[in-house]
Amino acid sequence: MENNVLKIHDIRKSFGALAASDGISLDLRAGEIHALIGPNGAGKSTLIKQIAGGLKPDSGTVQFLGQDVTGMTTAQRARLGLGRTFQISALAMEYTVLENVVLGAVGQSGSVFRFFKPAMKDAALLTRARAALARVGLETQENVVTAELSHGQRRQLEVAVALTLAPKAFLMDEPMAGMGAEGSKALTGFLQELKQEAPILLVEHDMDAVFACADRISVLVYGKIIATGSVDDIRSNPEVRIAYLGEEDAA
């Protein structure tokens, strides 16, 4: 049985003369947090977009659970269980916390608004939604209007939405952004739990968080992966230190 949940092979994407993805190959294995780091403009977001389905590569393939999904839309990939999380804009601020989780879950089946009212009466769905809220520690907030949540609580709510969808892999683009030290520490602990359910490909600028939680790290520089390895491998890799960590030391 193949251990790779996600397998990216030789992805290339150019914007004019700029090779934003210059032959990128990487995999995401069951049970791991694989962090993708790199300086500003290295091509992290461009790669995540191609994996999630929002941007078409010029060449190369994206395999998810053994299936070639390169030609699929974002929605088709999401239905297969490729979850992209931590997009605060996806929350409906005027709805309650519980309604947002149910909305997220119903969204999986397509027509969000048409099914929304009946969904709020669907006992099985409500049970799943409440279980997800309990897992992120928002169970006492289910009737609170989302707009009234703190920034950190909104991030927790997004995780609850993602959990209700039961994804088979998570793509996370800077989940710690704007969370502060305490919040980012709490989220790091939670990611350790979450990865047991589905492995996580994590783009993150907070190096302390990455070093604290990643099982493997890949370093992207000018559209190319210059190293993949454990935290210790990456910390001690001279090329990485010059290309990336050295920059931080100098800053």
Ligand SMILES: Nc1ncnc2c1ncn2[C@@H]1O[C@H](COP(=O)(O)OP(=O)(O)OP(=O)(O)O)[C@@H](O)[C@H]1O
């Ligand atoms: N749609 C686009 N058109 C033209 N150039 C683009 C486009 N999207 C990204 N780029 C360029 O591709 C390169 C990689 O950008 P990308 O946003 O993927 O980097 P990043 O590693 O995510 O950066 P950051 O850490 O700052 O978010 C940059 O030079 C960027 O200017």
